[in-house]
Amino acid sequence: MISWSSSCSGRGRGAGEGVHLQRAATATTALRSRCCPQGGAPRHALGQSLRRRPDSDVCAATTALDDAVLVARRASSAAAAATASDHTVETTPTPGTATTTYNIVFITSEVAPWSKTGGLGDVCGSLPPALASRGHRVLVVAPRYAAYPEASDTGKRITVLDVEVGFFHTHIKGVDWVFVDHPSYQRVGGLYADAFGVYGDNQFRYALLSLAALEMPLQLELNGSLYGQDCVFIANDWHASLVPVYLAAKYRPHAVYTDARSILAIHNLRHQGVFPPSSYAMLGLPGNWYGALEWQYPPHMRQGSYEEEGRAVNTMKAGISTADRVVTVSPGYAWEIQTPEGGWGMEEMLASRAYALNGVLNGIDGAEWSPESDPHLPRRYGRSNFSRGKAENKATLQRELGLPERPNVPLIGFIGRLDFQKGADLVLAVVPWLMQQDVQLVCLGTGDPGLEAGMRWMESSYPDAARGWVGFNVPMSHKITAAADLLLMPSRFEPCGLNQLYAMAYGTVPVAHATGGLRDTVLPFDPWKGTGTGWTSSPCTAEAFQAALGTALVTLREHPDSFRALQLRGMERDSSWDAAARQYEQIFAWAKLDQPYAK
Ligand SMILES: Nc1ncnc2c1ncn2[C@@H]1O[C@H](COP(=O)(O)OP(=O)(O)O[C@H]2O[C@H](CO)[C@@H](O)[C@H](O)[C@H]2O)[C@@H](O)[C@H]1O
Numbered sequence: 244m245i246s247w248s249s250s251c252s253g254r255g256r257g258a259g260e261g262v263h264l265q266r267a268a269t270a271t272t273a274l275r276s277r278c279c280p281q282g283g284a285p286r287h288a289l290g291q292s293l294r295r296r297p298d299s300d301v302c303a304a305t306t307a308l309d310d311a312v313l314v315a316r317r318a319s320s321a322a323a324a325a326t327a328s329d330h331t332v333e334t335t336p337t338p339g340t341a342t343t344t345y346n347i348v349f350i351t352s353e354v355a356p357w358s359k360t361g362g363l364g365d366v367c368g369s370l371p372p373a374l375a376s377r378g379h380r381v382l383v384v385a386p387r388y389a390a391y392p393e394a395s396d397t398g399k400r401i402t403v404l405d406v407e408v409g410f411f412h413t414h415i416k417g418v419d420w421v422f423v424d425h426p427s428y429q430r431v432g433g434l435y436a437d438a439f440g441v442y443g444d445n446q447f448r449y450a451l452l453s454l455a456a457l458e459m460p461l462q463l464e465l466n467g468s469l470y471g472q473d474c475v476f477i478a479n480d481w482h483a484s485l486v487p488v489y490l491a492a493k494y495r496p497h498a499v500y501t502d503a504r505s506i507l508a509i510h511n512l513r514h515q516g517v518f519p520p521s522s523y524a525m526l527g528l529p530g531n532w533y534g535a536l537e538w539q540y541p542p543h544m545r546q547g548s549y550e551e552e553g554r555a556v557n558t559m560k561a562g563i564s565t566a567d568r569v570v571t572v573s574p575g576y577a578w579e580i581q582t583p584e585g586g587w588g589m590e591e592m593l594a595s596r597a598y599a600l601n602g603v604l605n606g607i608d609g610a611e612w613s614p615e616s617d618p619h620l621p622r623r624y625g626r627s628n629f630s631r632g633k634a635e636n637k638a639t640l641q642r643e644l645g646l647p648e649r650p651n652v653p654l655i656g657f658i659g660r661l662d663f664q665k666g667a668d669l670v671l672a673v674v675p676w677l678m679q680q681d682v683q684l685v686c687l688g689t690g691d692p693g694l695e696a697g698m699r700w701m702e703s704s705y706p707d708a709a710r711g712w713v714g715f716n717v718p719m720s721h722k723i724t725a726a727a728d729l730l731l732m733p734s735r736f737e738p739c740g741l742n743q744l745y746a747m748a749y750g751t752v753p754v755a756h757a758t759g760g761l762r763d764t765v766l767p768f769d770p771w772k773g774t775g776t777g778w779t780s781s782p783c784t785a786e787a788f789q790a791a792l793g794t795a796l797v798t799l800r801e802h803p804d805s806f807r808a809l810q811l812r813g814m815e816r817d818s819s820w821d822a823a824a825r826q827y828e829q830i831f832a833w834a835k836l837d838q839p840y841a842k
Pocket residue numbers: 360361362363365366510511572605658659660687688689714715716717720737738739740741742760
């Protein structure tokens with residue numbers, strides 16, 4: 244019995260009788276010495292001892308730290324970084340094409356530019372072309388939320404979950420993009436919710452997507468041939484977390500997809516796809532697989548009237564417990580999700596699979612996010628002329644937003660969902676202090692109505708210095724990124740974070756909470772060594788964030804040469820997808836080396 248089942252449920256096995264996880268785990272252990280990045284170290288033990296480490300600046304539980312804890316935290320942050328590095332994937336550079344190529348199928352609920360509510364869309368729109376450019380055959384499967392003019396009807400119809408779905412296809416940047424067509428995807432509101440809340444049939448919509456994606460390599464000819472059974476499925480977030488379950492429960496028992504492997508990619512563990520136990524019946528899974536989804540919440544974690552005494556089916560948990568490997572979007576987050584502070588209840592189970600868990604830092608799409616070619620910018624610029632270029636973008640943005648046109652005033656930006664994760668409340672908390680510092684602040688975001696009201700309060704209270712744009716506006720996000728001197732990212736937790744990568748590429752210096760991917764990518768400025776690309780603060784409090792921001796403003800105003808050097812170091816950072824693509828290849832190789840984890 245593997246350890247996570249004890250945290251799953253008080254009534255029976257976490258994995259269910261049909262999941263031969265014990266056998267698979269044993270097989271995996273036997274092969275670990277060949278597939279483990281660190282040469283086969285016993286990762287269970289490592290993960291468990293480190294979960295007790297008192298480094299907990301992952302989320303909100305950081306408000307009342309006394310000095311002693313702060314000292315301990317500083318001492319342990321280096322150790323935490325070392326721990327995170329256990330989840331990195333070392334690769335030798337093989338630029339150009341890969342030596343072994345794979346048929347790769349991404350399953351995702353959103354993909355830019357067709358559908359995007361956040362970073363998941365960005366990643367699924369840009370990692371697949373990077374893999375395709377290395378010689379892999381790559382298919383991305385997403386819902387057809389609207390009529391996309393580029394994609395044409397394949398004419399193929401199949402029946403899954405007792406309904407008929409169609410497939411629309413286009414081939415762009417070397418990738419097959421297939422949009423699953425069903426009336427449940429086309430809604431007047433957003434992708435997942437409208438003004439009345441989240442859609443009641445989301446579980447069905449994404450189970451349908453997952454099953455349709457699994458049928459596609461077997462049934463849908465693309466560019467003249469099937470993808471076939473030898474595929475690597477990359478299931479993104481909870482929406483696609485049933486892919487490994489279906490693979491193990493519906494296909495492998497019939498000797499289909501025996502060579503295929505599944506990888507669960509966690510972009511955000513907070514959202515787990517939790518539904519009532521009774522909903523299991525409509526997923527089309529055999530009854531003896533119930534345990535793979537079963538989840539029992541302890542009383543203090545229960546929320547939502549649908550959970551009967553804390554019992555639920557948890558889609559993300561099902562993915563974690565059945566995928567052949569688990570990947571998350573930074574080494575730091577790979578470590579954090581094994582801690583009680585960052586695991587959202589999944590920490591025990593993830594720690595039990597630590598040997599199959601890796602963190603691969605996201606890259607950015609250079610075609611979409613480069614100040615040299617960005618079509619949204621009034622003035623494009625590169626490293627050689629960034630001071631002038633940014634000054635012109637700043638002046639244009641100040642005019643566009645009706646702010647006083649002042650070249651020397653520090654312009655500070657914030658872009659992101661207005662929710663608990665992104666720490667927009669911490670930005671609002673420092674606004675009264677910030678407005679005393681003679682700066683301009685421009686925030687762009689949408690989400691929690693209370694925080695949206697906060698943005699409006701900020702703008703009406705400081706009309707000459709602050710703007711709070713409530714809405715989702717991609718051109719505006721590019722303009723702010725280019726025009727700002729500093730970008731605020733006080734996220735309570737951040738699996739990777741893309742805005743700090745965009746900011747650095749645009750010569751905008753991030754001021755961020757030292758967590759997850761932010762800690763991995765924003766290197767703290769060291770004035771003595773002349774190193775670093777931004778400022779990070781810890782713990783996650785308004786006070787610590789304000790202190791970091793104060794230091795950033797002093798540097799910007801009183802040490803302009805140091806600040807320019809910081810900007811340039813950020814612009815020189817390699818955030819391309821190539822390194823990540825090579826690390827994914829290594830993970831595919833490990834997955835293929837192991838026996839299937841669940842069958
Ligand atoms: N109001 C607005 N208008 C226009 N654009 C807006 C916007 N609000 C946000 N965006 C854009 O949406 C994207 C958000 O990316 P993040 O990486 O911050 O986000 P997210 O939390 O959604 O994703 C999760 O997945 C990604 C990808 O793995 C991880 O980086 C991240 O840590 C994890 O939480 C960026 O491209 C940003 O510019």
